[in-house]
Amino acid sequence: MADGLAAGGIAPSAVAESATGSVPLRLAEKLVAAGQRMDRRGWVPATSGNLSARLPGERIAITRSGVHKGFLETSDIIEVDLSGRSLTPGMKPSAETLLHCQIYALWPEIGSVLHGHSVPATALTMALPGSPAIHLEGYEILKAWSDVVSTHDVSMALPIIDNDQDMPRLAARLQPLLEQGRAPIGYVLRGHGIYVWGSDVNAALYRLEALEFLLATEIERRKLV
Ligand SMILES: CSC[C@@H](O)[C@@H](O)C(=O)COP(=O)(O)O
């Protein structure tokens, strides 16, 4: 674990209740800090992006819908079940909750899912209409996915999925791709943004940072060749 926390970023002995109820305060604070960092990097303009972390007992802590991710309060981190149903009365979870739930349902080792709307992710996917993937080759920073990459000498496919406002339909299109291991470092939604995940909030954040670096670099590289 990146910071010595238990799986999912929760240290049971250090749990304090947040204003939202049973989301551990420390975990809510971690998601708030991750939102602030994503905002500082320009990855969550307006109210875009959403952040989540796994809780014990088939529950997920996730940002509520429509708030600016750079100005999150711990009370904006609410609880849903694995099907995406809100467990925090009166609070609407992220519109994209289902995309987070699908990752947690597939892989028990995943503790956090992050989604941002950066310029590189949006521009590059729009510049590649009809393309099913961006192939990232030869980059040292691919080793940020140390569970699947141990050398720069690889080619990793980053799938591009056409955007859709219908989340069940979008999740259904993503499901086979995820199940078949065709999104080993995350995926991008065309004209929309990035989804990445990791063992805890910090691990997911490092991977988001690595992927943002890769996409920005890929845009620069394509200008030079
Ligand atoms: C500001 S538009 C962005 C939304 O449509 C959506 O894509 C998004 O990322 C944030 O939705 P949210 O419901 O706040 O989690």
Ligand SMILES: [Zn+2]
């Ligand atoms: Zn989005």
